[in-house]
Amino acid sequence: MHMRQQVVLVKGMVLMAIIVNQNTKVIVQGITGKQGSFHTRQMLAYGTKVVAGVAPGKGGITFEGVPVYDTVQAVLENHQVDATVIFIQAAIAKDAVMEALEAGIGIVVVITEHIPIHDELEFISYARRKGAILIGPNTFGIISSGKCRIGIPPNQFFIPGPVGLVSRSGTLAYEIAKKLAVAGFGQSTAVGMGGDCVKGLTFVEILKLFEADPETRAVVLIGEIGGDAEEEASVYIKEMPKPVIAYIAGKSAPPEKQMGHAGAIIRGGRGTYQSKVKTLSMAGALVVEMPSEVPEKISKLLA
């Protein structure tokens, strides 16, 4: 394919897509659980380098050819690891995240929903101190198209291409990825920021990475009501050279009601659709009203 020939070499490194690529070595914490096992198969099918799994008490077995260990430390005695994905139930997820961070893993993807916010604050703070990238919690993960998929997005709609995608919502990101794919536009990388009130990696950090990535030519930002992540992103978008198209869900959401995600709630007049659209537009982002408008706008921008 044409895009594949445009590999840019910087200091001997393949610099395409953000955060993860075809060389990223991944482990799965909770590999034998319902979600963990299903998505390990999907990740392997996508070509992700899953080098090991962790399931306390089950060390020694293999799952789909992947060796399983009792602890993260035991994995690291035998493998080189770049990233981990957490499929551990909310009540004990903090333990698993801290285990990965303490062991020095640089990329931690937390899929689990409903983790107590105090636990999240603690491991986000620890990640910051360890200099690790924490994606989520309550995220679909990250997928660098055609190279590496860490998390739960459906494989078929993520094809290589020039669009960077970042979203607070999973299904809505898939919806827009599919619309883009149908229109012939793939994605360099799609990142799920997560639907909770606090997140590890935020819009601004992800936008900066897309700005620096030569494969990414435009970014689609999918936000929703609640919090002020979009307002924060606007400050950076104002000075960002690459174009940003934004779609915000929740125009019709009533105030003071949590709309599925812990973070999707308009509280005391803050986090409204109007505030987000206004701030993003003023910063120069192209805000669309319907998901179906995204491919048209991308097509015009990249023509």
Place this chain on the structure above:
Amino acid sequence: MLGTNIQGYLVEKLLVEGNLAVDQEFYLAVTIDEGAKSPVIIASNQGGIDIEEVPENRILKVHTDAELGMYPFIARNIVRRLGLGLGSQHGKELVKAILATYQVFQEKDAVLVEINPLVFSGEKIFAADAKVIIDPDARFRQKDIPYIEDQTETEKLAQDLGVSYVELKGDIAIMANGAGIAMSTMDILLYYGGTPANFMDVVGGTDTETIARSLEILLAKKPKVIFINIFGGSTRCDDVARAYAKVKKKDPGIQVPVVIRLVGTNQDEGWRILQECGIEAYTDMEEAAAKAVELAACICASR
């Protein structure tokens, strides 16, 4: 006051307090700064009024590190900055009050502990009024805390199924899988001139039984049209179609028109099952939404 109704809540109990001679009033709160990803202590020596009305330069905000936790020196700094001598009785009392408030915040998984006003009466300090909000995701480890449900009967039914549901005032009932896409579905209906009767997110991975019961919840509300918008990732299209078939079998004369958009995992099987029920699935969500709005309008006109 006993037995009266205030904003929909029945007054069941009254707490009678002694009269308090107020010498000085403070505002004190511990909450979470989502943008800073850390707890924040908010204090002001202008207590007794809504904190929103206190001028910004009279409000002290001190962030703590969730991982390091609280220390007495942090409280001493706050007291000093509020203008109280640390050697004075009032200063010492206030340090203790700040530490105790933070302890409640941390130990009880609170997202807000607000004392307003915090009152000096003679040598002593009193929390004259307080508001505490506990993280619903931490209920599993805060079992001794009474929980006030602010939900309708239908919202409770949905919650027991593990489904997010919010009642709205429109006439088109919706079901979607994912918070973002459920909000987006509401917005798109509105765009075409329809009105959503509810928000419903049947989170990814649900089985036929849960979806069937969710559908029955929607039917019971007697909407004009039901719009099911599924982008199958971990939710499987055949499960959704089977749920519809099951409900239809139980009640062959479903009087409410149902518009179903079904794409993603196992879509072919899903479409086949729906065809057997006499329903042609849509693949495009905008097109399906427009159809739902059109049907709702027809029903209006014919009545």
